[in-house]
Amino acid sequence: MRTIKNKPEILAPAGTLEKLKVAINYGADAVYIGGEAYGLRSRAGNFSFDQMKQGVAYANAHHAKIYVAANIVAHEGDVAGAGAFFRKLRDIGISAVIVSDPSLIEIAITQAPGLPVHLSTQASTTNYAALNFWQQVGLERVVLAREVGIAEIKEMRRHTNVQLEAFIHGAMCIGYSGRCVLSNHLSLRDANRGGCAQNCRWKYDLFEMPHPGVKQSQLKNGEAFSMSAVDLAMIQHIPDLVEAGVNSFKIEGRMKSIHYVSTVANVYRQAVDSYCADPDHYVLKPEWVDELWKVAQREMSTGFYYGTPTADDELFGKRRKRPHYSFVGEVLGYDEQRHLAIIQQRNNFGVGDQIEFYGPHFTHSQQKVTRLWDRDNDILYRAPDAMMICKVPVTHPVKAGDMIRKQRV
Known part of the structure; x- marks a missing residue:
């Protein structure tokens, strides 16, 4: 039986320490985060050095890696202190830094030796000559431009041995490689900083x-014009990505919820493991695709992987498909004697709602909420208060860390 020896890495986003732990628990081999400087997500929950230390400790305990995005396009004065920043990342135990600006690349290589450097997608790498150039500079991995197709990736792999990372899921920027x-x-806010x-x-x-x-x-059909792209989803094309030689499958979304991170990491973990274990008998499971729709914000497409996107890959008119679930809570514990789940609420739910529990390794169970108590065992009909602790009788065993969705009516 043929197997895939070099299994691609599942690389998930994390805007907070909580999301980092959830991503790893739900199957990510590595997580990328932002620090408090040099990154492109100033509104994300960026990590302090102390939080990075906690994240690295958690990752090490679970055989995972942590990468830090420092991928701004630097203007004059923006690189001040970068050497000390990169050395701190190295000393904390960060596995690599993701950079796009040549000045920051040079600083990372010369002033923080021993810290691996990955080239950001912001650098728009679209050919193997560029890949070989960056490898000669000293980079061990390149995050490919989102405009690269499967056929181009295969050609790149034939002419280079640098590690290739590619986006497989999440929001797509209308700007070329995000620039x-x-x-x-329009807003006096620099997207590249x-x-x-x-x-x-x-x-x-x-x-x-x-x-x-x-x-x-002047729009005859009455539909306002948008430059908004649909989201990327390559769940149906895992074999193509693996066989093309992609080393790391990257999920977009450092500003997304733990519902999104847990669901998407969980799905791609199942698909990659299944294909690599037995590629000749691999079958795409419909439930994997259905699961992704439960956290989808927009329609989904394959982006540039199989040709240039068309108007169907833009958001016009009514949505072609909508998600039907909302995230309502996380399981903190399970009382085996009374068959009760102890839950931390994240969104309003209550008696009569149809809910679904899901956990790592793609475990699922569905039921209706028949009774509900608060932490003091007082009867509730709704759990309306954010982060409140409540108890629900369950029909199947659950575990701490399992998530809960509510089916929308």
């Missing part, structure tokens, strides 16, 4: 103004 200037000009206002997600219209104060839309 956008819309936010700079961590301040993206996501102007591409706004609705736009085209107007004629025949008279002062008179505004007439």
